[in-house]
Amino acid sequence: MMRAITALAGVVLVVVPVAADPRGLYSVAVVGLLCALVTGWPQRGAAVARHVAATVRARAGIPARAQIAPGRSPAAASPDTATAVAAKGREPGPPGPDAAERVRTAAGTVVAIAVIILCAASRLDTAAMAGEGLLLLGFLLLLGRPAGLAGGTARAWLRLRLPAVLGAVAATGIVLAALAAVPGSSPWLALGGLAAAAAAYVVAAPRDGPDGSRRG
Amino acid sequence: MKREVSWYPARGARRLATIALLALAAALVTGHAGLLLLAAPLLAALVAAPHGRRPDDVEISATASATRCFEREEIELTVTAAVASQMETISFMLELPAEFSLVTGSAAQVTLECRTARASWTVRPEVWGRRSIGPVHVTCSGRGGTWSTAVQAWAGPIDVFPRPPAVRPRLVPPELLRRIGEHTGRAVGEGIEFAGVRSYLPGDRLRDVNWRVTSRRGQLHVNQRAAQRAADLVVMIDAFSDIGPPGETTLDTAVRGAAGLVAAYLRTGDRAGIVTLGGMLRWLGPAPGERQFYRIAEMVLGVRFHSDVTPDLGRIPRTALPPGALVVLFSPLIDQRSLGVVTDLRQRGFPVVVVDVLRAEPSGLARSRLSDLGLRIWRLDRDAQRFGLESAGIPVISWPVDEELDAAMATVRRVPAMAGRP
Numbered sequence: 001m002m003r004a005i006t007a008l009a010g011v012v013l014v015v016v017p018v019a020a021d022p023r024g025l026y027s028v029a030v031v032g033l034l035c036a037l038v039t040g041w042p043q044r045g046a047a048v049a050r051h052v053a054a055t056v057r058a059r060a061g062i063p064a065r066a067q068i069a070p071g072r073s074p075a076a077a078s079p080d081t082a083t084a085v086a087a088k089g090r091e092p093g094p095p096g097p098d099a100a101e102r103v104r105t106a107a108g109t110v111v112a113i114a115v116i117i118l119c120a121a122s123r124l125d126t127a128a129m130a131g132e133g134l135l136l137l138g139f140l141l142l143l144g145r146p147a148g149l150a151g152g153t154a155r156a157w158l159r160l161r162l163p164a165v166l167g168a169v170a171a172t173g174i175v176l177a178a179l180a181a182v183p184g185s186s187p188w189l190a191l192g193g194l195a196a197a198a199a200a201y202v203v204a205a206p207r208d209g210p211d212g213s214r215r216g
Numbered sequence: 217m218k219r220e221v222s223w224y225p226a227r228g229a230r231r232l233a234t235i236a237l238l239a240l241a242a243a244l245v246t247g248h249a250g251l252l253l254l255a256a257p258l259l260a261a262l263v264a265a266p267h268g269r270r271p272d273d274v275e276i277s278a279t280a281s282a283t284r285c286f287e288r289e290e291i292e293l294t295v296t297a298a299v300a301s302q303m304e305t306i307s308f309m310l311e312l313p314a315e316f317s318l319v320t321g322s323a324a325q326v327t328l329e330c331r332t333a334r335a336s337w338t339v340r341p342e343v344w345g346r347r348s349i350g351p352v353h354v355t356c357s358g359r360g361g362t363w364s365t366a367v368q369a370w371a372g373p374i375d376v377f378p379r380p381p382a383v384r385p386r387l388v389p390p391e392l393l394r395r396i397g398e399h400t401g402r403a404v405g406e407g408i409e410f411a412g413v414r415s416y417l418p419g420d421r422l423r424d425v426n427w428r429v430t431s432r433r434g435q436l437h438v439n440q441r442a443a444q445r446a447a448d449l450v451v452m453i454d455a456f457s458d459i460g461p462p463g464e465t466t467l468d469t470a471v472r473g474a475a476g477l478v479a480a481y482l483r484t485g486d487r488a489g490i491v492t493l494g495g496m497l498r499w500l501g502p503a504p505g506e507r508q509f510y511r512i513a514e515m516v517l518g519v520r521f522h523s524d525v526t527p528d529l530g531r532i533p534r535t536a537l538p539p540g541a542l543v544v545l546f547s548p549l550i551d552q553r554s555l556g557v558v559t560d561l562r563q564r565g566f567p568v569v570v571v572d573v574l575r576a577e578p579s580g581l582a583r584s585r586l587s588d589l590g591l592r593i594w595r596l597d598r599d600a601q602r603f604g605l606e607s608a609g610i611p612v613i614s615w616p617v618d619e620e621l622d623a624a625m626a627t628v629r630r631v632p633a634m635a636g637r638p
Contacts, residue, residue, distance in 0.1 A: 112235045120242045129253040137257040144228025146307040148324030167264025168257030175256045
């Protein structure tokens with residue numbers, strides 16, 4: 001379920017700027033869509049990646065690990081015997097859970113980069129851009145969830161993300177207000193304002209001291 | 217066991233920061249202020265996430281329910297992690313080696329908002345050997361999920377003994393020991409098998425009288441029984457070659473066959489020993505009893521060891537290769553050194569049987585006339601090898617994939633004695 005929601009979020013992230021005319025960056029959109037689908041089905045994505053890598057190795061003439069015998073070759077020990085026993089070796093099995101996780105997170109990162117490129121090239125208005133920003137945060141938070149979450153554990157984990165989401169909404173509101181207050185201003189000014197807000201928060205936020213006391 | 221750990225930004229936090237910085241850079245490069253709306257939520261999420269204390273160490277323990285088992289017996293693996301501070305998540309990811317399969321439990325397990333977490337799995341070893349189970353990757357994430365640390369844990373080592381196939385002690389050496397056993401000897405004694413008829417002598421039991429012969433000849437005659445004698449068995453494992461798919465290599469087949477034969481002979485009160493060729497030359501003299509099986513199984517666990525040295529049988533003491541012991545060699549008949557050992561033993565007068573454990577023919581890189589020709593030459597070479605061994609009085613038993621070892625060994629009942637020897 002979580003994987004499907006992540007994949008759907010990725011697809012929406014890519015489709016929204018494409019719908020607003022990305023000025024010909026359709027190839028980036030296609031890559032983003034494919035990677036969004038891989039985040040939902042990482043096992044198949046890992047299998048496809050291995051198949052592609054094997055094809056490239058075969059075309060380049062690089063021997064695959066599967067053709068190398070796992071044990072010792074007997075030919076060196078018995079040179080006078082015309083023996084050429086080739087072992088089947090270790091057959092590449094299905095990708096393990098760790099490999100699938102790596103593929104999923106790598107694909108998600110590619111989706112995020114594609115979204116940035118598409119948004120930079122598109123003509124989205126500020127409201128749509130704000131929505132894209134919040135959706136991108138949701139997508140990246142879901143991408144970074146620990147493996148093995150299911151059912152009630154997944155809901156509890158999502159509740160733990162609430163402070164981050166609330167902070168993101170607040171920051172989006174601040175930036176929207178800043179852009180609306182000074183239309184057409186330099187992004188340096190908006191960046192400076194954002195950095196100042198963040199610094200103010202970090203200074204004001206309570207922290208635990210090394211001796212367990214609270215400071216702030 | 218407590219382990220000191222270092223905390224580093226979590227992968228998710230690093231990803232958020234990287235994407236945010238990319239969006240900021242894009243905003244600066246393109247002059248598109250709206251891109252700040254992509255970066256702002258990500259940075260705010262990082263800043264607004266709650267932070268907690270990060271302890272200096274994590275206590276990890278990994279235990280298995282058994283330290284010794286047979287192939288395909290299930291073992292329960294439990295990993296426990298304990299931290300001094302409240303963690304947002306403690307997650308476990310089990311990475312099994314290829315020789316194990318996961319029976320129950322998800323490979324990835326996670327516990328939320330805890331100081332102590334436990335994960336358990338049921339695994340099954342598919343191949344014999346001495347192995348550790350793992351690694352188990354344990355990741356602890358602090359409050360807010362911005363900082364994390366990871367440690368690895370292993371359980372074991374586990375001694376996985378080869379599962380012996382069902383086989384009966386059919387092979388009998390020409391000379392048996394002067395000990396009571398289950399095999400029919402050539403001498404006359406107190407056995408079960410009929411061995412002949414002779415005239416009655418004072419002291420013979422009435423139950424042994426053969427009334428049919430007595431009535432025909434008019435004189436008392438008694439039945440003679442063959443003595444039941446014990447045998448000495450020494451199995452040899454050719455560890456010079458180890459080819460084939462993982463879990464079904466020639467060495468795996470040889471070890472399982474040897475285990476089956478040893479178990480069968482020990483069950484009937486015979487003595488069994490082992491000699492491993494290849495790597496380090498190791499041996500265990502014949503002895504009776506069930507404990508001997510486990511001693512042999514433990515010795516076999518260390519048989520995978522590459523060496524180019526030709527084994528010197530002269531180093532093996534007489535107690536490990538007693539005269540008259542039946543020697544059964546499990547070998548793929550590829551390495552000349554093992555063939556040399558077999559012919560040397562035969563010349564010394566030992567009854568020897570070879571079990572061919574090579575179950576597959578070489579597969580050529582491409583179907584071509586040359587590869588077909590090479591395969592035919594290879595087959596002829598092996599046939600010549602087998603003919604040479606059988607001419608020297610060494611029976612060679614083939615053990616195909618789809619046949620039980622017991623059925624394969626039924627083709628040879630009695631090992632031929634050396635010419636000129638009784």
